[in-house]
Amino acid sequence: MSIxxxxxxxxxxxxxxxxxxxxxxxxxxxxxxxxxxxxxVAGTSLDDVGAAARVGKSQIYHYFADKSSLISEVVTRQTxxxxxxxxxxxxxxxxxxxxxxxxxxxxxxxxxxxxxxxxPLGSIANELADTDEDARAVLVDSFDQWERAFADGITxxxxxxxxxxxxxxxxxxxxxxxxVQGGLLLCKTRKSTKPLEASLDASIxxxxxxxx
Amino acid sequence: MSIxxxxxxxxxxxxxxxxxxxxxxxxxxxxxxxxxxxxxVAGTSLDDVGAAARVGKSQIYHYFADKSSLISEVVTRQTxxxxxxxxxxxxxxxxxxxxxxxxxxxxxxxxxxxxxxxxPLGSIANELADTDEDARAVLVDSFDQWERAFADGITxxxxxxxxxxxxxxxxxxxxxxxxVQGGLLLCKTRKSTKPLEASLDASIxxxxxxxx
DNA sequence: ACAAAAATGTACTTGCCGGTACATTCTCAA
DNA sequence: TTGAGAATGTACCGGCAAGTACATTTTTGT
Numbered sequence: 001m002s003i004x005x006x007x008x009x010x011x012x013x014x015x016x017x018x019x020x021x022x023x024x025x026x027x028x029x030x031x032x033x034x035x036x037x038x039x040x041v042a043g044t045s046l047d048d049v050g051a052a053a054r055v056g057k058s059q060i061y062h063y064f065a066d067k068s069s070l071i072s073e074v075v076t077r078q079t080x081x082x083x084x085x086x087x088x089x090x091x092x093x094x095x096x097x098x099x100x101x102x103x104x105x106x107x108x109x110x111x112x113x114x115x116x117x118x119x120p121l122g123s124i125a126n127e128l129a130d131t132d133e134d135a136r137a138v139l140v141d142s143f144d145q146w147e148r149a150f151a152d153g154i155t156x157x158x159x160x161x162x163x164x165x166x167x168x169x170x171x172x173x174x175x176x177x178x179x180v181q182g183g184l185l186l187c188k189t190r191k192s193t194k195p196l197e198a199s200l201d202a203s204i205x206x207x208x209x210x211x212x
Numbered sequence: 213m214s215i216x217x218x219x220x221x222x223x224x225x226x227x228x229x230x231x232x233x234x235x236x237x238x239x240x241x242x243x244x245x246x247x248x249x250x251x252x253v254a255g256t257s258l259d260d261v262g263a264a265a266r267v268g269k270s271q272i273y274h275y276f277a278d279k280s281s282l283i284s285e286v287v288t289r290q291t292x293x294x295x296x297x298x299x300x301x302x303x304x305x306x307x308x309x310x311x312x313x314x315x316x317x318x319x320x321x322x323x324x325x326x327x328x329x330x331x332p333l334g335s336i337a338n339e340l341a342d343t344d345e346d347a348r349a350v351l352v353d354s355f356d357q358w359e360r361a362f363a364d365g366i367t368x369x370x371x372x373x374x375x376x377x378x379x380x381x382x383x384x385x386x387x388x389x390x391x392v393q394g395g396l397l398l399c400k401t402r403k404s405t406k407p408l409e410a411s412l413d414a415s416i417x418x419x420x421x422x423x424x
Numbered sequence: 425a426c427a428a429a430a431a432t433g434t435a436c437t438t439g440c441c442g443g444t445a446c447a448t449t450c451t452c453a454a
Numbered sequence: 455t456t457g458a459g460a461a462t463g464t465a466c467c468g469g470c471a472a473g474t475a476c477a478t479t480t481t482t483g484t
């Protein structure tokens with residue numbers, strides 16, 4: 001019954017014209033990203049964001065059209081952070097050792113976070129996919145990038161003969177991403193890394209069944 | 213040793229003392245469940261719930277301590293609905309045909325929903341796991357039940373010789389549930405059933421690798 | 425029938441939140 | 455120096471949502 005906003009702010013003009021302005025704008029996005037990760041989109045007020053960024057609310061509206069625009073920016077920022085957080089392994093998933101190291105890093109990070117927060121992108125996707133077309137579009141792009149990292153590794157392994165030719169890189173990559181997301185959701189719900197480990201181990205083991 | 217934490221919502225006294233009261237209470241939970249599925253917890257106001265249930269807000273507070281208690285009730289209600297929605301297959305996952313039928317039903321349902329909403333339990337878990345201990349406890353129980361259905365099927369297949377003895381029912385079941393949740397999240401984000409299909413197919417195919 | 429208990433309706437409070445208006449301060453280039 | 459554009463601060467508005475108070479109607483047990 002909700003009215004889904006049809007207007008898409010294609011590419012919001014960056015209203016920060018000076019280095020100082022850019023820095024302030026970046027502080028706002030950083031603060032918003034951290035708060036959204038902890039409290040969710042609905043749970044994060046712009047007053048909170050302003051306080052965390054040591055900035056008045058008028059500043060937020062000076063640099064962003066509305067809350068939705070700011071959130072979209074948060075998603076692009078978090079996409080970079082999430083992918084960077086999986087380096088160096090995610091760029092080198094062309095051998096089984098890298099897959100294992102990537103898996104271990106993901107599990108360790110959740111352990112250090114005491115299984116809170118889950119995936120910054122998955123959480124936002126879950127909250128906004130059906131109600132914010134702009135955010136959804138950015139999130140689709142984010143997941144595409146993430147998935148491509150997996151697909152690239154799989155493709156290179158096929159080329160190197162480490163995986164058979166009948167391994168479908170695209171759908172396998174999609175399944176791996178789903179395993180990550182589902183594993184993180186169960187991890188933060190059960191407050192245990194076990195479900196994440198089971199999910200990642202299963203998807204990597206399935207990949208291994210395509211070894212020659 | 214450890215006292216299994218029962219949610220306050222479940223153990224709290226049901227204040228509906230008459231059939232009429234029970235009916236009203238049930239109407240409230242039903243309306244809340246539907247609205248939460250569409251708009252999320254934060255996006256659902258108690259005024260909306262009251263309007264949908266044709267009930268004053270005082271009624272809601274007559275039957276529930278607060279919003280959180282109502283939501284916990286919604287989770288238990290949705291758990292029943294989600295599991296029932298996967299019948300008859302989910303109770304008979306002791307042969308490959310049932311797994312396929314179960315998978316097809318899940319995909320078809322998302323297709324009919326135009327890939328909106330995702331999993332009613334997963335969405336709530338994502339929103340509340342870190343902020344509402346009561347709801348989290350109920351959700352853990354929900355996921356346990358769901359997973360147990362998978363584990364039961366796997367165990368029966370092992371007993372029947374359709375799966376090898378080294379197939380770990382518990383962790384495989386956990387991986388399947390993660391695949392469902394991750395697949396549904398990507399499904400509703402990408403507005404396509406493809407990621408869900410890839411995820412479910414991969415996890416079932418992995419199961420099959422444990423066939424003798 | 426009739427009190428007691430349960431169910432229900434109306435109206436209100438309080439606080440927060442997205443968004444706006446507008447004045448003021450800062451910065452830099454001509 | 456100065457003035458125009460950029461950055462920032464303060465104050466406010468309207469609406470909504472959780473939760474409360476309390477009166478009224480309906481049902482139930484005896």
